[in-house]
Amino acid sequence: MRTSSPHIVIVGANFAGLAAATSFGPQDNVTVFDQSASFECLPNIHELVSGLKRSSDLQLSREKIIARSGHTFRQQKVAELLPEKHQVITDDGTPYIYDVCIVAVGGINNTYGIPGVNRWSLPFKSCADCAEIGRRLKNLAAGAQPFSIVIVGGGLEGIESLGEILRLCGRSQLMQVHLVNQAPRLISEAPEVIDRDIKSLCHAYPITFYNNTAVTQLKENKVSLSNGLELHTDLTIWTGGAAPSPFLYRSGLAAQSGQWASVKPTLQSQFNNTVFVAGDAAMVEPPLSKQGYHAIDMGSLVAQNCKRLLKGRAMQEFKPSGKPTLLSFGDVMTYLIAGQTVFASPALASMKEGVYHYIMALFDRPSHTSGIINLVQRSIRTTEKRILPSVTSLKTMLGFAHVRIL
Helix, strand or coil: CCCCEEEEEECCHHHHHHHCCCCCCCCEEEEEEECCCEEHHHHHHHHHHHHCCHHHHHEEEEHHHHCCCCCCCHHHHCCEEEHCCEEEECCCCCCEEECEEEEEEEEEEEECCCCCCCCEEEEECCCCHHHHHHHHHHHHCCCCEEEEEEEEEECCCHHHHHHHHHHHCCCCCEEEEECCCCCCCCCCCCCCCHHHHHHHHHHCCCCCEEEECEEEEEEECCCEEECCEEEEECCCEEECCECCCHHHHCCCCCCCCCCCCECCCCCCCCCCEEEEEEEHEEEEECCCCCCHHHHHHHHHHHHHHHHHCCCCCCCCCCCCCCEEEEEEEEECCCEEEECCCECCCHHHHHHHHHHHHHHHHHHCCCHHHHHHHHHHHHHHHHHHHHHHHHHHHHHHHHHHCEEECC
């Protein structure tokens, strides 16, 4: 390994990759690879479905973020990682030598191998995905014919997508929504009371829940279920979660195909000490939910551990923080989940909005002129679309004084 100007390569520039990149100083020699030009604030993409936010509200230039930290961004896909050669190879065949590599590639859409998913459903993984869902939903709502929506998945993505559908079309007499959930209850990783509360709130809407039910096949206007039912659909939204990227197994970072990368407590790969894995791609023990705040914490830690490794110093172990989770259910309800305690109130939506502004400001640093301008513009749009309606709504104002503990 070289002792002067060591080269750090970061593969992937989402939460973990950007947190790592911005934790290095301009004196460090860092190159970041990602095939997309824009970072996207994924915890808020559900708001594109109802039009509460625009894609541009959730996107930042990766090149600008990385350049501000004094590093190099290459908008290229890394096709191969060769740990034994300390080398990454981009899809155009160009090799790059590194001293330490950080892998933060996230996951891919999990279709579970079910026929028709890729062709006949829309995933819930990007701004483009959710903007397209919103476009199709608005077209259906503008028509004079009854329409049916099928949401596959009862986790965070499924519930937040349902909430935005209700925000936009909740008063429609023509809509029917079916939510298909393979788990026995909604948000299975959260306290059971959330399942009961959401279903209670949905009594006023044309929604049918199918728990303990799997999808067996998708066709153009049909969703086949494991219980023998066939649902007519005009729009199918797939929120089946994430699967490991094949890149992890190809690179020797996962023991088997279809597994996340095994890591040590320091987030070093179990198979190579000069490769760190952060974010959703890392399989830590005990397992963690795939949350942006965990990815940010991991990215910051691996940057510090890279510096310690290069200086021959002892590294720190990753200890997940106990931050609560905010679950948005459109303008119907927002939940704050802190361990086994759940707080519920529409007024808590302002907290989720605050987290969004924090994340965007974290990477689009307001200390720079362009960052200040972007922060002000985002705040104005938020005031117009969310804060002002809340302040002028007596029901929501009373909600600040009445937060239910479920």
